[in-house]
Amino acid sequence: MAKESKDLTQPTGLETDAKAAAKKHSARSIAMGAAFLMAMAAVGPGFLTQTAMFTGQMGANFGFAILICIIVDIVVQMNIWRIIVVSGKRAQVIANDIFPGLGYVLSFLVAVGGLFFNIGNVGGAGLGLNVLFGISPENGAVIAACLAIAVFVVKNALTVMDRTVQVLAVVKVAILVYIMSVMAVPYQSAITHTFMPTSINFYAIVTIVGGTVGGYISFAGGHRLIEGGLKGKENIKYVNEGALTGIGIASVIRVLLFLAGLSVVVLGHKLDPANPAASIFQFAAGNFGYKFFGLLLFAAGMTSTLGSTFTSTSFLDYAVSTKQQHNYEKYRRWLVIGFIVVSTAIFYFIGSPAKVLVFVGALNGFILPIALAILLLAARNKKIIGDYKHPKILIYTGWLVVAFMAFASLETFIGLFK
Template sequence: MKNKETEFVDKKMIKPRSSRSIAMGAAFLMAMAAVGPGFLTQTATFTGQMGANFGFAILICIVVDFIVQMNVWRIIVVSGKRAQVIANEVLPGLGYVLSFLVAVGGLLFNIGNIGGAGLGLNVLFGISPENGAVIAACIAIAVFVAKNAMTVMDHTVQVLAVVKIAILIYIICVMSVPYKAAVTHTFMPTDINFYSIVTIVGGTVGGYISFSGGHRLIEGGMKGEKELKYVNEGAITGIGVASLIRILLFLAGLAVVTMGYKLDPANPAASIFKYAAGNFGYKFFGILLFAAGMTSTLGSTFTSISFLNYTEKAAAQEKIAKYNRLFVISFIVISAVIFYFVGQPAKILVVVGAINGFILPVALAILLIAARKKKIIGSYHHPWILSLTGWLVVLFMLYASVEAVIKLIH
């Protein structure tokens, strides 16, 4: 693997990208994967049910996001290996289990991502969500089969991120947001719903999302302690962008709920924008949902397929690359076909978010164990504060997951 990502066009090598450029690409890929249709749907659903108290779940989500991403990105880049390879070195066969969990969760989430993009096109142009999903799938495939696919993906995600933030800022500006209630209940909630915490954390940093940024860095050729400066910059940027979007959407939803409106359970996020700015706001939501669906489709597909790659040698990587496009196309097509015949993306996105919440503590624990093995990370000393907070997240998410299951059973 080369030291820096290099694109090839007609077998001619062009200028390699810098570590900072690759890190920023990873930052936006992670951030936009974290705030896709799943997050839009989950946030709207729980804000409608819990009001300002849901701010506590958002706060926990941001804190967990920071701890998880800082741990995962650093361990993966220092080792220079993908998460599934690291897991196999921790315990033979464990990597295959992790790959299965992440890939299945990614596929289920991708059904919702494709469906979300299709719903966005439905809002904008009136075409059926199913046909919209087919169009979205074709666009995603076109991005991945481009000759400089990684660069195209990075730039596409960054542009769509700006679109998301601009639309949400507009909605906040035209609404009467109860900021005092939001801040008060965020830090002093009167009701804590563990299912909402597990779901929102799982939907924004669980499953494949935990590894999207780290695997993007590996794909770009970043490896070793010398890259940690850029790893930190990328992780903090991605977390900051994702957190901003989370807060803006929560405030928009809270403003609508506080005014007494009831959100449509079939498409709760759309209700927020429709109530906030009428048909104009509803069209804005269509753009936002399409952007969210596309960015998450790219992130989910890239990361899930990366878990099928266990090779480390350059020669073997070239062989894998020949089949990569086939895997990518198949992954997207299967997601689109399932959505076309099954539908119900809102329900899928909430349920799969909870599933990813269960996967998170397992995946993070594997990497934290790896961070103490010299055969994996060499002489690198993982910061004790990251290890400590990482294990606290593992324990908290295990506890929250159990509490969520108990509450659902009863």
């Protein structure tokens, strides 16, 4: 009897396992890229400025706003990432599916907020270079903008962006850990007032939540996963890994910066209103600490510039077919360059990044309940998510965040006229 010939074109068990392992590694790598992109966008120059300013004004009570921010972050990111990935569509396309034209409104809100935030991002990076090397903040912003453009125009831009953000994230954490090590941190006061504040400032909550969760930041991770090809409910595992990792990284940095600022404030030091975050590092470690602050600010500005540019320009992509996607990709590089150039030019000729960052943080706080409500409506639409069952706990807590942020935003708006 003739022996059966072996089909050499069929993959062996080892080859199949190797391909599966490679696919799993690739998916996890994309999820971690999304995690760091979201986390580092959330703790950019805006967060440094806002945290320092409000810690100087409110002391340990600001810990309550940080706590609310972390809770809201978990609810918002888990809802938005899941719905985007399961649907396989970007947020603006989902919004148009719910109500024709709604996606264009969402794109306008997110892109405009992202543009204004990017003014502060490139400005922050420029200020960081000013502290480090003494060059003017304006020229520093131009250098930072050129570096950001270089990241986006190289081959394998998404991978380069992921690696750049991850390296700068390590720099941020290392600097904050060092500053904490040379200061006497009032842990007991911080913990007590975080869970039992003696006063609550809704403007601080709306601003810090808007600056770290609102606007483009809510969609950075979800859109990065889509760009990486992770679509459908079979990728929920990687959505959870990416979202929780990103939230964890951002939360650690938020808490470290708050504690560093509180350590300075309880000693009676007054933070400089023009650059409150710099004051924290200068009081903590003198000129050496000030130089460290420059490096931290540059890293924060660069990571947020990358995150803001990537996410804001992704809201101009309405492609729902391969042909449409190819047409969009032809112009994407110029959209990215234009976005960075315009925001840098505005900073170069207008300046005042600290004021811009705080104001836009509040603006993004107004956008958050609108954006989250749109995605929660999509979670009940079978035409968008198919037979996927969105967890009820995420739906209920999501609507709770919508109601709370709408209320807090309204309180803030009314307070402006008192």
